[in-house]
Amino acid sequence: MNTPFFKTLVLLLSLTSVAIAQDKIPNIQLKDLSGNMIDANLLENDGKPMVISFWATWCKPCVRELNAINDQYIDWQDESGVKVVAISVDDSRNSSRVKPFITSQGWEYEVYLDENQELKRALNVNNIPHTFLIDGNGEIVWQHNGYMTGDEDHLYELIQKLTRGEAISE
């Protein structure tokens, strides 16, 4: 076996145990639909919860998830002030489809492009859809991979917990 690797691993893992949980979005550039660049670590929602969802135009479960949230988004916003940020990992094949796609879907999310999947990699997202819940301090408090119908209800329970100031322990 590769001993340097294991030494490194042990060191890194032991480091995690002392690291203070402070999970923020890394400093990676995203592009908005007008071609403006934004640093992902600056995404925020004014002290209120924020959902970041990684998706692509060709990913059916992703679209199902964002549609399901969209059906209730107005109520969610009214009740909790939550903001949903949809980050498309479509490559140059499909990135030009993103804007017409969201327009016709009628989504009202903040949408960004992560064209060569740099943020996706930095956040260790393996497969999409992958959803992060960020609290008012910009810390990642929960994440979930995949989508099943009804997951959005669970997500909303967690958002409400955050709004009530409760901790998320899953």
Place this chain on the structure above:
Amino acid sequence: MKKILFLAFSFISISAFAQEGEQDYGQIHGNFQTNAQYYLRDTIIDPLGEAFPDERLLAAGFLNLTYTKGNFMAGLRYENYQNNLIGLPEGFKGEGIPYRFIRYKKEGLDVTVGNYYEQFGSGLIFRTYEERGLGLDNAMDGVRLIYEITPGLKAKALVGRQRIYFETGDGIVRGGDLEFNLNEFRGDYSTTNLIIGAGGVSRFEQSQDPIYNLPENVAAASLRANFITGDFNLFAEYAYKSQDPNSSNRFIFKPGHAIYANGSYSHGNLGIILGYKYYDNFLFRSQRVGNFTELLINYQPPLAELHTYALPALYSYNVQANGETGVQAEIAYKFDRGTALGGKYGTLVNLNFSNSYALDKNFTERVNSIGDTVISGTDGYEDWAGVGDIQYSQDFNVEVKTKLNKKLKGTFSYYNFIYNRSALLDGVIDDLVSDPNNLDIVYVNAMVAEILWKIKPRHSLRTEAQLMLTDQDRGSWALLLLEYSIAPKWFFAVQDAFNYGNPDEDLRVHYPLVSMGYTRGTTKFQLNYGRQQEGVFCVGGICRVVPASNGFSMMITANF
């Protein structure tokens, strides 16, 4: 290199420990995936046992670790293949750390040492990326600098060699890119913007060919512009590649050209997209000799819709390395609720058309040593070939999405394909593709109805009924899928694909598959058992053939 990285990591760790008492030690995150498959011998779908591995059980997996602290980032990926699953490149064998990097950002400078993924413009001259499902990973190993000269003007420079399995390729890749972003420059983030970019990439590979004087340095350059104003978005990129005789273009000494352009309009409920592609001799690898997805430096966007329902996906488009041209048009419109077509909840309609043709290659002739006129094998063909007679593909599809009532949602789609099997699947190229003996065209009509039934809170049933009709190739198919999920933890699915129209009666068989999945926090388990049809798995216009198989498979993924 490994030693240096190990030292660097230890240093980070030690310095982090040394700073005890301070608050920020940085963060470590990662993910993990493992796939294992136990194969059963199935003499019906694989009579000769070609896709039946000696190992019976194959497993592959990886672990990513990323450390971040402020503007500092470091990471590595451990991969293991014992051995790689059937259908994926066999070159991935054994275990190791093929990916590790250190990255630092400060005052507009962004430095990466080690492995990195990067893309210039739409990727026509440079794109390194990872597509695990395809077994594609052409990560660079070297140095990358990104520097913001002034807000709105960004320069990138890189050098390195590319990953091939657990090694790096022979060719040295060097590149630079400059991008100007008007809004950033003016500090005004309006919805009107102009982005202009230019890039260059070159590859060096020694040549010791006894016959040909092969160029050791091959360069490619591109120019691109993106104009965005309110509802309109126009993008165009042109790229040129110098003479690059290689195993994929049959060692012709001819420059390459590529154009990729698209325009879109989005307003209210309407979205329209038009696209155009022209790729001539534009496959670019960091080595003259390479197969499939090995050592690709660039990416040619396929400009065709990516289908994900199982049956239509069997005829997915992949970009033709030796040149092609085509168009795409798409219209999406949402009929408002309360209108005649919108119904009670609104209806979304999406129409998509795309095609691809071979280039009309006018092969250069020359007089050989005995005075005969022959097609020159080294000159290739005339530049700027027009649209050829041979069609690679045509795809027309319609999708209608609607909510039927409070608990039911439906998606109904229709597909019509013309699919040049000789070129797209059998890999017949150039002059041979116009040979009538090679003209194996498949005409396909397919329909999919997907119904989602929200039975009660957290419980739902998703049904897919698919029908694909064709008289060619493997004939017609029908597929039924039932997927019951209990959010947020469980799902159970049964699927049967029936190749009832196969011209070979012995192959008119069922492909049953049962699967279940369990999610706990960020860990996900999935188990499948059954028979899987031979198919084509495609991402981003690159496809791999997945052989038929029978057996148990398991997948575990986790994030931490």
